[in-house]
Each structure stands twice: as C-alpha cells, then as structure tokens.
Amino acid sequence: MDATQSCxxxxxxxxxxxxxxxxxxxxLGAEHHHDAMLTSIGDELENQFVKDLAREKNPTFDFVMLGAFGRSNNGDKWQWMDGTPFVYQNWDRGMPFGKRALAVLVMNRRGKWINHYADRILSQYNAVAVCKFRL
Known part of the structure; x- marks a missing residue:
C-alpha cells in the first residue's frame, strides 16, 4: 500500500x-472485493514504485502497461482510466507522437512513458501489467 491508499x-x-x-x-479486484484496473500514476514516486514492481515481477520486461489512453501528440488529451487527473507526466523524448489514432500508454525500462497505438499488438513484447486496487 502507498500514500494513494491503493495496493x-x-x-x-x-x-x-x-x-x-x-x-x-x-x-482480481472482484475476487478481493475492491475496484481494480490498470494503474494510473500521480507523481514521480508512484512512477518509480510501478517501475520497480514490474522489474521484480520480470527483470527483463520491455514495457509496463499503464491505464491511460489519448489521441493528442502534446500530452494534453490523455486520461487515466480510473479518473485520476492526468497532471504528472513522464514522457520519453519525442513522445507522445501521432494525433489521430487512439493510443494507450506504456512505460519503458527507464520509467519513461511511450504512447502505443491501441490497434497494434503489444503482446509481441515482454510486457508486465500493473493493477491498482482502490482500498
């Protein structure tokens, strides 16, 4: 559990x-009687925590699947699926890219964010997903 009152x-x-x-x-959330979905990230500490948790699960991960989607190439049209305000951002250099297609958010091994077109298969990568349980 962290300061967000989440697991x-x-x-x-x-x-x-x-x-x-x-x-x-x-x-998983239903099994434990809590709301759960792919994680949102509210600040630098939570970003580091999610990266470290993913690395513990799979030290060779390529991406961490995060719970956000958007369409804008300047970061102002992105939303967290759980309704958390999209204030903190940690985009990798040159990101986000594209304007038209719906994109999802992933984190790379360095903890930087990359948008990935939603209609492209992420399963070809060595990915970890992080769920956030609201308590």
Whole structure:
C-alpha cells in the first residue's frame, strides 16, 4: 500500500494485450472485493514504485502497461482510466507522437512513458501489467 491508499499487483501472461490486462485487473479486484484496473500514476514516486514492481515481477520486461489512453501528440488529451487527473507526466523524448489514432500508454525500462497505438499488438513484447486496487 502507498500514500494513494491503493495496493498494486504486477501480472504477466503470454500474449497479453492491454484489454486482456485490464480485464484481468478487474477480475482480481472482484475476487478481493475492491475496484481494480490498470494503474494510473500521480507523481514521480508512484512512477518509480510501478517501475520497480514490474522489474521484480520480470527483470527483463520491455514495457509496463499503464491505464491511460489519448489521441493528442502534446500530452494534453490523455486520461487515466480510473479518473485520476492526468497532471504528472513522464514522457520519453519525442513522445507522445501521432494525433489521430487512439493510443494507450506504456512505460519503458527507464520509467519513461511511450504512447502505443491501441490497434497494434503489444503482446509481441515482454510486457508486465500493473493493477491498482482502490482500498
């Protein structure tokens, strides 16, 4: 548990898509009688915590699946799925890119954020998803 009054769990599965990951978070939350979905990130400490949790689950991960989506290339049209204000941002250099297609948010090994087109398969990568349980 952290200052957000939340618990976290990192999950992996072969050929997991963002939708699969979010559904699994929802199932895990229901099993424990809490709301759960892919994590939002509110500040630098939470970003580091999520990166470290993913690394503990899978030291060789390529991406961490996060719970945000957007369409804008300047970061101002992004939303966290859980309704957390999209204030803190940690975009990698040159990110986000593109304007038209719906994109999802992933974190790279350095803890920087990258947008990834939602219609492209993320399951080809060595990905970890992090669920956030609201207590």
């Amino acid at each position: 976290y769990r990192a999950i992996t599965r072969t050929n997991m898509t963002i939708l699969d990951a979010d559904n699994r978070c929802f199932q």
